[in-house]
Amino acid sequence: MKWFWYASPQTFYPLAGTIARASGIVAALLAAAGLYIGFFVAPTDAQQGEAYRIIFIHVPAAWMSMFIYVVMACWAALGLALNTRLSGMMASALAPTGALFTFIALWTGSLWGKPTWGTYWVWDARLTSELILLFLYLGFMALQAAIDDPRRADRAGALLAIVGVVNIPIIHYSVVWWNTLHQGASVSVTRAPTMAATMLTGMLLMALAFWAYSIAVSMVRVRCIIRERGGASSS
């Protein structure tokens, strides 16, 4: 079947290049549209003023950070189950981008928090969970960096990613529970309470743009990995 033909790094290599180029263009277009709507079409928020415009990056980045981790874990599981080399390479290719989006979510969340809650950091459930997600990403990358043999690195990383993805809901709910225990901090994350249609559109466009960007970047990275492991013919 066509899918399994592409499971070999060698045959996937040119396909990855094509996907990267296409996704890159799509990402640029979507971002342009999203940013235009975000800045010039969406109205000023009644409560938060212009500061809320950070939402057009913060929320998509947070979504991507979680989505990429799940996709990473799926590739990892696939690699363990089917013993395909490419799956492990895909997981490794996704991790840095996922970590980057997690950091962006934290950074933008922090800068959004200052004008809206009055403080740069607050131990609310979502920010705290996001922070732990960053640690999970960095742990994955550190583990793979510490192992010399690529196959073992892939397997170890895959196991860690799967354990991590199982734990993410647990971590999230325990942090939510923990947060309700400490309601002394009484800040609830308030977004623009009624999401105007334009705001939603802008956010969705940016989310799609980030998604296309992630695809493009991880395709390029997986090509690098394929090359570095000696799996690519000239292309």
Next chain:
Amino acid sequence: MLATARAIVYRDLLVAVRRRSDVAVALLFFVIVTSLFPLGIGAEPNLLRAIAPGVIWVSALLSSLLSLRRLFEADHDDGTLEQMLLGASPLGVVAAAKALAHWMVTGMPLAVIAPLIALQYDLAPQLFGVLALSLLLGTPVLSLIGAIGAALTLGLRGGGVLLSLLVLPLYVPVLIIGAGARRRASSCCSPRCWWWRRRSRLGQSPRH
């Protein structure tokens, strides 16, 4: 299968008894770290009483981390681990048995000592039971999750610190529930609901 598990637990305990210093060091670390917090934060009794469960739990977590490398390393070094891999018993049993032995040697003593530390923090005596019980339930989970990290980082350079980095995020729910349980018990009615929660956490620690 049970015989294998029993043999492995017995063997690991024997090794631990012969290397008593390893066990003692982890316990000592726990005690020392809990003494550091008042020195760093200030000895105001109300403050100490408030932070006691969190401090004790974090210290228990850290000292559990310290001893995790030993879980597989010695066996890996002298070839026993390969024998276990070649052997007939399922690896899950081997790993679980080793984790159990690890807990008996590190986690269980912690739970026993914790009330003494709690005394230092002027914790209300009726809460000692809850504290010990939460540690008793939580430390096996630490051993199990730690076993995953120990297995993944076996033989790697920088293994100890890397192990901590991998395992600490996974420890977070245990910490939250364990330490939070204490607070719940002191404020509200029965610890029964979080106790149920702890048991379900224990049930789903994956083993490799």
Next chain:
Amino acid sequence: MSDFFAMGGYAWYVWGSYGVTFTLLAIEVVMLARRSRHDETKA
């Protein structure tokens, strides 16, 4: 135009967010490009 840059007084937060974000994304792309080129010269 200056209104746009001022962002209602929240310039630091909004542009701090967008600026850091796009800078980091650009850095990622550049690093990947360099890695690609490095691989090609080695191969």
